[in-house]
Amino acid sequence: MTAQFAQYLVTGLTVGAVYALVALGFSIIYNASQVINFAQGEFVMVGGMCSVWLVDQGVPLPAAVVLAVAAAALLGLALEKFAVEPARGAPVVTLVIITIGASILLRGLATLVWDKKIHALKPFSGEAPLQVGGAVVLPQSLWVLGVTLAVVLLLSWFFGRTLLGKALLATSHNRLAAQLVGISVRNVMLLSFSLSAALGAVAGILVAPITFTSWDVGVMLGLKGFAAAILGGLGSGAGAVLGGMVLGIAESMSAGYVSSAYKDAIAFVILLAVLVFAPDGLLGRRVAERV
């Protein structure tokens, strides 16, 4: 019983870490632009597919990972520059629709550049499972958790300790004041999109050896990440991580104890429940301000 519980917990944390990375991407772009970027899942797909393709070409895994993340970051930059920036000043809904269009385009391009097959990336360090407290842990799970932890620490250093990170936060809080101190809102947007894309790609690469990857893997991972971001409180970094973990564990537990048939439904039930009963999410902003 406890071994079983531990097993579900490990599985949930692993999946949750991936959701957390995707949710962080949603939150960063939302903070910069109030836009929910529905192409976020496509960055996950590009990360996974690109790394698989590079490894197939004979590129060593570490180099393939770096190149795939860089490719996704460039793609994020291009999305901002050529799709979002030209619509500057348009209502947020318009921008959201643009990102939906971009996601359809990217999926289509992926089927042309690569193919419609399902691919698996080789696990980073073997497949021999480890025994931890009665649970079977794949080495790849440790990679997922470790890299996610490193990314979260890096991001909290970036937003908490560097002037550039604070400029991003300042812009999300008050765009006019940010412009008046000389922060370029255009650069903030470009940086946010490429950072989010890189985060999505990292998630896509980490999970590719476990759940495999294909041209349409971004749809479900994107939606799950979106649900995690809403659950944690859109725009909150800590919320995104918490939301991702809670969602991952809830999914894994319900699949284990109830039925795996409902695994995907859990995310959307949670999403609806949060939107109805607590739209600010677990750690959403509720800032009191003096006027």
Place this chain on the structure above:
Amino acid sequence: MLEIRSLASAYGRIPALKGIDLDLRPGELVTLVGANGAGKTTLLRAISGVQPVTGGTVRISGADITRASSRHRVRLGIVQVPEGRQVFGPLSVEDNLRLGAYTRPRAEAEGSLERVYAMFPVLKDKRGSSAGTLSGGQQQMLAMGRALMAQPRVLLLDEPSMGLAPRLVAEIFACVQALRTADTAILLVEQNAGAALAIADRGYVLETGQIVLTGTGAALLADAGVRSAYLGF
């Protein structure tokens, strides 16, 4: 120093500024007086480059900056303290100040930070608190301190006394006077026209997007039309 010629701006089809001519010389304190909706804030935003202009020119020290980005203008020393203070609420007082020096090298910012803390000691006491928790007067000081971090040559102040208790208003006006130095010019927008004109070298009266009167602060204070329209006596 700052030279504005027939500047025009509009919100959609509605003109907000209809050909403004305004000059600011080094070390000068100039005030802009006018009713709500006359275009005072629009003019300051156009000077800062965050409001699109439809005609005319803005020059600083002879260089045309009518189409320059707001970032470039801050670099050139055109710095604004916006209406309603607009501090970065969730960030700390010190982070707000450091962001004020965003366009400057880090080493230079340290010296400015010490000067701002010397000028507003309360900000030093609260350096770690988030800006949103400060009182209105402290937030105004923070907004002014943040602008000083950019080392302004032209300081644009939009309604610095708005919403403050009378005792604080006097304090803020004292600060404004202290800020004018030999090489910094100040353009002050105020609802409190009497107090503003009393400390100003010159003043402009703005009505529905046009300058209708200009003169020294003392002359405008004595003007019958200004007195009845903006001073209420």
